[in-house]
Amino acid sequence: MLTTGAVTPSHLLHATLRRIASGDPAVFTQRTVARAEMEAAAASRRYVEGRPLSMLDGVPVAWKDLFDVQGEVTRAGSSVLDDGPALRDAELVRRIAACGAVTTGKLNMTEFAFSGLGLNPHFGTPRNPWSHGEDRIPGGSSSGSAVAVALGLVPIAIGTDTSGSVRIPAAFNGVVGFKPSGGRWPLEGAFPLSRTLDTAGVLTRTVADAVVVDAAACGLSPSEVLPHTDGRIRLVVPTNAVWESVDADVARNFEEAVRRLEDFGVGIEHRRLPVLDEVLSVASRHGALVVKEAFELHRSRLASPDAERMDPRVRTRMLLGSHMSAASEAIVRQARLDLIDAMADLFDGTTFVAYPTVAIAAPLLGPLELDDHLFATTNMLVLRNTLIGSFLDWCGISIPNGFDDNGIPTGFLLSGGPGSDHALLALANRIEAVIRGGQSFDFIRHNHS
Structure with a gap:
């Protein structure tokens, strides 16, 4: 225009x-x-x-x-x-x-x-x-x-x-x-x-x-x-790590999108990717790097009167970083490098990883405002699938792929290895319409037509 x-x-x-x-x-x-x-x-x-x-x-x-x-x-x-x-x-x-x-x-x-x-x-x-x-x-x-x-x-x-x-x-x-x-x-x-x-x-x-x-x-x-791409593409769908507590509607929309992609000519391989489990295990055993770095960044603020003016849930989570020892931090940093190397052979320019962006569709706001425990457990579930790619330095793009039974959107996460951004964007552009399945995600048109 x-x-x-x-x-x-x-x-x-x-x-x-x-x-x-x-x-x-x-x-x-x-x-x-x-x-x-x-x-x-x-x-x-x-x-x-x-x-x-x-x-x-x-x-x-x-x-x-x-x-x-x-x-x-x-x-x-x-x-x-x-x-x-x-x-x-x-x-x-x-x-x-x-x-x-x-x-x-x-x-x-x-x-x-x-x-x-x-x-x-x-x-x-x-x-x-x-x-x-x-x-x-x-x-x-x-x-x-x-x-x-x-x-x-x-x-x-x-x-x-x-x-x-x-x-x-x-x-x-x-x-x-x-x-x-x-x-x-x-x-x-x-x-x-x-x-x-x-x-x-x-x-x-x-x-x-x-x-x-x-x-x-x-x-x-x-x-x-966005170079021209029309070659054979393989999507690896992990059978582990990203599926626990996934909503049935989220799983259904993902599986339907995968079937459409297969019909479109994309090669689909379902298999276990042990590195994904290890990413979650490293954080569970030794602590999360993001929590440690957030604590160090805000250390003086957390010890000042300003701490009382922060969101209590943000403050509480940051303070967890104080419990991560230098030895644990070193283990996590080395593990990150090792796990990135362990996945390098998977990404050959034509292979990508796909799974639901988030395990659930957007939950109600009210209960999360009232319940600290529910907030914490929901936050970890919501972050789980995407933090894996962040830890491994994957590039990733979430594309809408349907709605749950309440009319709430769900997402299809397509990820590539470190530095494969060009190839990922080219592929996403090529298969976006297939992932969407002909559904309109235009909120304005959808609600005011």
Whole structure:
């Protein structure tokens, strides 16, 4: 529409800002109206002159509130973090803005990105748009990012993913969520959780949109990211580790998608992948690396009066990192390297791993707000499938693949080995329609047709 002149970036921005203002107030924590208007006006001039910067020129984008945006305070979902307005854009913000994207604001998130459920007692919890009555969780920690895209407030939202924080909310909200391999996208100027496991990521409506954003983040053209692929593909479906406590509807949707892929000509291999069990076992026996690194990052804050102003569940989980010894941390770090090496032979450029993104569809919000034990057990179940790929430095993309009996979306997680992002995105683009099975995940059209 921008290219044909059917809409200008400025008109698109004004419509976007109206939608944001009339939507769930817990989705956006800040709106960068003045900056957006300047960026949209500049993009409008470029289109009139026939020289758009890229496929992102004039396209609205919003940012999880742990990326620095010049002139705005980065709060990371917390009421205790206020280092003053950022002096400059985070590197990823700079790269996306340099492609002409219009920065509309900052998005809500779990405090300090430390939960897979998306609850935030400080700024409110964004409501999962597929709730159908009683509120359901959005998933986290990139909660506002997923809801903003699902509601059609913006077509692109940038989040982060340490143990599943892009892929989980993507699955819960019926959108696409792409987590690149570690180091593929820059994290300078993004408030950290785990310096070892953090990655940036993107939530979009389609795989093609994720490809465009990945290209911009890497300084490439979309054609460089998305080479032509029509060769034989093999998907390995693990028979272990990821299936305990999986909802029947989640399993059904995954199995139906696998059958469609097989009919499409994708080779399917069901087999045990012992490394997946070992990832979970290492964390169980020695502790989670993300918890240790979060504790070290926030050690002084946890020992200060600010600790009482933090989300108690975030604070409690961070404090568990104090129990992880240096010896245990060293064991976990070495195990990670060994397990990544152990999986290297599986990924040959044509082989990928597939299983449900999350074991359950988005649960009701109310019971989780009231029950700390239920919150903790649900959080671990929700994180389990995605944290495996994070620990092994897999790139991964969650694609909507159906609804449960309550009309709540489920997700199909497609993962590739470290550094196989190009091949993963090419495959995901090729088989997205097959995974979706012809179902519409357009919330606006679905609910207001």
